[in-house]
Amino acid sequence: MMLELLPQQLANGLALGSTYALVALGLTLIFGVLLIPNFAHGEFYMLGAFVTYALVATGLNFWLAMATAVVLVVLIGWIVDRVVFQPVAAAPGHDSGGHGSGLSLMISALAGSIILQQLATIIWGTEARTIPAPMTGMVRTSLFTITYLQITIIATLAVAWTAVWLVLHRSRLGLAIRATSQNRDAALLMGISMTRVRLATFAIGAALGAVAGALLGATFPIYPSMGVNPVLKAFVVLVIGGIGSLPGAIVGGLVLGMVEVMVAGYGSSQFQDIGTFLILVAVLLIRPQGLFGRAQVER
């Protein structure tokens, strides 16, 4: 009987894993290029959801609301970088490339995250709500059922990955971003504008967070602290997939989603989180650089 349900559980895992991967995509980009452990990424996700919710409530079409939310969250992302991260990076004692120490950046990110959460609480309150779904209905087969919205999320993940890949591999801006991520000092010596790289990286990262928030807010309840759990899961995804790796974020998200569903489906839902962190520990022990990460050699 339980094996009969396997196709449905696999579909559940794919749908859940896609949500993790979508959130992790923006986070891995900012972490990989700028070495910022951006805990405020959860708040980009939350703001994407709330701005979309507020605009849909005024009668705006969902997709237009989502596009507007993306623009607003990109602006907020730039402000967060300018106010929260750049002063830390520019502080005495940090390296010439304008990168702060990991600890000070992490603390700044947490501060930014808390400030954004509090602002959202003041504006929207703490009560949970859901964005009216832009589409209803589902595909029912003899083996599994999946909603149109879940299919849209999976498709958006594929489109987002393709778009980011094209920007990174088929444009001069992408070349600059990749060069910075590989060797910041060499990129600076080659005349690459760090400001441009920074703005572009934050814009893409925040936009991905906003898209994830808008789409997942039509599926899950939204509230000011909604970004905390997904961003923690996204960090787990980064460790599994390899920090800074886009394919790693996608595969890591899908692996995590599948494992959680299988543990809950064939074990107990009470062990779901334990399963997540067991995988984390296993990856750290067996392949510390993650599935798609490159081993770092200290010289």
Added chain:
Amino acid sequence: MVNLRPSLATCLILGLGILPMIGGGAKAADEIVIGEIHPITGPATFYGLPESRGVQLAAEHINKAGGVKVGGKEYQIRIATEDDQASPTVGVAALRKLVSADVRFIIGPLASGVAPALKPIVERNDKLTQLIDGTIAENMTNGKNIFRNQATVGGYNVAVAELFKAKKYPSVAMMTDRFHAGFMNSQKDLAGNLKELGVSIASEDYYKLGDTDFSAALTNLRGRNAEVLLIRGYPAEGALITKQARQLGFTGQVVWEMVSPPSTVLKNITAAEMEGVYNCIPPTTEDYVKLGDEKAIALDKAYRAKHNEGPGELTALSHDAVYIFKAAFEKAGSLDNAAVNKAMAALMVSDIPELVTRYTPQPDGRLFAADGQVDLRGEVSVWRGEAWEPARLTD
């Protein structure tokens, strides 16, 4: 002359300082301060704020009608509000703040996590009397200085059992919020009661506040052929589980066991998706209004006039709590805690005609049982259109 100036200034400063204290002291002597601890901010605001407003409203009405008469003297009630944010740590700090301000009568808290944190502090302090109007967790009262006018989770479960008995459901899958002390502690008893009714327990799953994906557990429901999905917890998760269960093809009956204001429910699920869902909790303010209860209608009207929106589901309980204290003060003829506690334990339901909630009197007519708990039983309501309404189980 030179030396006199500082003395005059000192006298003036002291005089100016003492005068308001004398005035305040005289005023304070005619006041009874009741502290209320509810989540005014934080994740449970939608429960806590309407409770706090219910307390304020009752105090205003009592004061306008002449106040409280204790030993031939009239007192006005003053409410001291503290926000516990539904957090045990903040709740304990709130209680300590009230105690340090010499507040000796407390209404609240709401959250099942806060009440156990306050209990040992209140029990050890013979200058405190607490009336709980929120949490449903078991064993929170002592009948000495802690009383409760809210149902226990056992009272909720009575309605669940009635529903299963009336509808003769053969099987149930239970999904319970594992951090809700009240629901978790009563899970075994409820499962036992349902088994006695011949109901097969297909599964018992657990989730936590803030979870968003329940697909794995709900997929298993299909394999277990449960007739009923019983969800015990809070409305945001209740709505999400209901939606995901339907999406995964569950066609059986969904039953909720949770206080769930329609405004909150409708922010998370459409009215169409809620149609026909049962809920098993004691009647709420809105239920009494729908039943045409005059006192509930008056409360509803006064609340809407003041706050421009309807009362919350627990507002009536908080409103009742102030009237219960008033009756206890008057019966005791004293503001001494020991006398008030004794009077509270001896209160008859008939002593408090202002009560909106219909408590079942104890066999001797008293409001509270020996353990300080009222008898308030859950009833079954059903979602129709945009809100809950009392269900007729014989249909």
